[in-house]
Amino acid sequence: MTDVVTNKRIEAGAADRQPLLEAKGISKAFGHVQALDNVDFELYPAEVVALIGDNGAGKSTLVKILSGIYRKDSGQIYFEGQPVELRGPKDAERLAGISTVYQDLALVDVRDVGSNIFLNMESTRWGIFINFRRLYADARRVIDLLKIDMPSVRVNVGELSGGQRQGVAISRALARGRRIFIMDEPTAALGVEQQHKVNELIANLKREGKTVLVISHNLEHVFTVADRLIVLRRGKRVGTRLKSQTTKEEIVGLITAAVKGDVPD
Amino acid sequence: MELTYNERDKVPGSRRLASSVRSILGRQETGIILLCVILTAFFYSRNPAMLAPTTVVSILRTMAFPALIGMGMVQLMIAGEIDLSTGAMMSLGAVFAAKLIRDAGIPIPAAVACSLGAAILVGLTNAFFTVKVGVPAVITTIGTMFIVRGISYSFTNGLPIYPLPAEVGIIGTWRPLGFSFTFFLALGVMIVVQILLSWTRWGSALFATGGNKLAAQVCGINTDRVKTICFVVTSLLAGMAGMLTMSQLPLTPGDPIIGKNLELHILVGVIIGGVSFYGGRGSAVGAFVGVFFIQLVRSGLVIGRFDSFLQTPALGFLLLLAAIFDVLRHRRDEG
Numbered sequence: 001m002t003d004v005v006t007n008k009r010i011e012a013g014a015a016d017r018q019p020l021l022e023a024k025g026i027s028k029a030f031g032h033v034q035a036l037d038n039v040d041f042e043l044y045p046a047e048v049v050a051l052i053g054d055n056g057a058g059k060s061t062l063v064k065i066l067s068g069i070y071r072k073d074s075g076q077i078y079f080e081g082q083p084v085e086l087r088g089p090k091d092a093e094r095l096a097g098i099s100t101v102y103q104d105l106a107l108v109d110v111r112d113v114g115s116n117i118f119l120n121m122e123s124t125r126w127g128i129f130i131n132f133r134r135l136y137a138d139a140r141r142v143i144d145l146l147k148i149d150m151p152s153v154r155v156n157v158g159e160l161s162g163g164q165r166q167g168v169a170i171s172r173a174l175a176r177g178r179r180i181f182i183m184d185e186p187t188a189a190l191g192v193e194q195q196h197k198v199n200e201l202i203a204n205l206k207r208e209g210k211t212v213l214v215i216s217h218n219l220e221h222v223f224t225v226a227d228r229l230i231v232l233r234r235g236k237r238v239g240t241r242l243k244s245q246t247t248k249e250e251i252v253g254l255i256t257a258a259v260k261g262d263v264p265d
Numbered sequence: 266m267e268l269t270y271n272e273r274d275k276v277p278g279s280r281r282l283a284s285s286v287r288s289i290l291g292r293q294e295t296g297i298i299l300l301c302v303i304l305t306a307f308f309y310s311r312n313p314a315m316l317a318p319t320t321v322v323s324i325l326r327t328m329a330f331p332a333l334i335g336m337g338m339v340q341l342m343i344a345g346e347i348d349l350s351t352g353a354m355m356s357l358g359a360v361f362a363a364k365l366i367r368d369a370g371i372p373i374p375a376a377v378a379c380s381l382g383a384a385i386l387v388g389l390t391n392a393f394f395t396v397k398v399g400v401p402a403v404i405t406t407i408g409t410m411f412i413v414r415g416i417s418y419s420f421t422n423g424l425p426i427y428p429l430p431a432e433v434g435i436i437g438t439w440r441p442l443g444f445s446f447t448f449f450l451a452l453g454v455m456i457v458v459q460i461l462l463s464w465t466r467w468g469s470a471l472f473a474t475g476g477n478k479l480a481a482q483v484c485g486i487n488t489d490r491v492k493t494i495c496f497v498v499t500s501l502l503a504g505m506a507g508m509l510t511m512s513q514l515p516l517t518p519g520d521p522i523i524g525k526n527l528e529l530h531i532l533v534g535v536i537i538g539g540v541s542f543y544g545g546r547g548s549a550v551g552a553f554v555g556v557f558f559i560q561l562v563r564s565g566l567v568i569g570r571f572d573s574f575l576q577t578p579a580l581g582f583l584l585l586l587a588a589i590f591d592v593l594r595h596r597r598d599e600g
Contacts, residue, residue: 089483090485102479102483106477106479106480106483107477107480108472108473108476108477108480108481108545109476109477109545109598110472110476110545110546110598111469111472111473111476115469116480119469119473119480119481119484119486120466120469120470120473120481120484120485120486121484122466122469124465124466128464128465129464129465130464130465130466130469132464136274140274152274153274154274158598172484
């Protein structure tokens, strides 16, 4: 099958690079339901990966293991080649530089953009007073780096559009030195123009050398932003494709099992 | 590194004055101050004694106690919790210290320290049930309100503890500039708390904890610790206010009735001053002015020769009014 050939080519191309994050043989069961079955997973620096699959394919379970919310039953996660144990979201952030951009974005609506980006890491004068001049200047720098359309960093987050809010959440993670950004359905509940902004945001993150993992149902969106697509079906990784070497039809086939996967079901 | 504002983030010079004027006028604090002026004029029209210096000084002296506690309450409410046991804690603070001084012969400073220790214990109890067990703060603190007030009454058999040494009244009878020590203390604490809220990481953590707990936690803020500190500070200020009340009363009795209904005065005042029941919103200045407003209404009803039984329903009415305002504002922000 051509599938296997394609897969080999990807592996050959990747061999000269060390994955930033690697997971090997990840399994997770909830009672009798095997949510993930011996899944390997890897993310390289400065790439955009889309994790796709039908409902119940194991996408969110995998993401929750990577972001430290669930504990895996078996398998091992490596960050820059070193084994890491993710016991909670804090571990994922600090040990593996993984930041999850939650669907509700977890922003403080009653505070301004700058205060949200640097929340709990504000630099102070004399160890007491927040240095607001510096905070807003730094916030502007991060916002401009990602080319986010933001009239002012002193406006309350509650007054922003969906795309801008996503930008603030990403900026906050970027300011904390995170290298892997997990975005769960980033375009859900966004209008066309705002979706476009999110795509630009993802492209700019990649340009800054960051890795983005997008979980999405929206194939249109996935094909716009992703470099590589990983398909899960019933807890197994059934396919990995470079965007440049696949079609929507093939991906849909992999999701629905109309196309035979790379591993036996 | 260059530390200048980007042009877009600057408030333009020509509009700076206009925008600050607008932001001052748009604040709830300003509205309450205006309301205070109108009410004063109304009560003055009923009885000119309203503006007599002794009346003004007396109002400021009386409002100092709830205002002092309000400075803990404003932080607690910004963090998204609430404390209804403050009035009872005032009572226990006073009674416990009085008991130690009169019956155990403990020196006054040591008795004060013990009483503050008891306040910390009550604050930790409130925090434990609310933060660790997950009981809503309203329920927890109604519980401790009854327990603490009950302890206070059984300590004293319901009777004031006196005589106490004359030294107990030193602070209470001190009248700097004709006002009272507690008034200046409350004013000082208000300034400190406002600075904390506006310009420190503590304030930033408070607003985040009450504004969006998940966001605060994502950023590594220990929201449980933040809330616990707020509960303890509020209790401490209540215990302190209780002892200061005792010190100001004639004969300085450790009276278990101290602080009765004051938890409502504080709650209503703080909410009227723009602090939200939903957390994440409020200012120390607003809370202070709100507590002053409530005192103005309470004293004004007496001076304006209204039925004295009107005080309690007025408090209830104002609470509902402030709460409706808060709900509408919350809905607008959510919408």
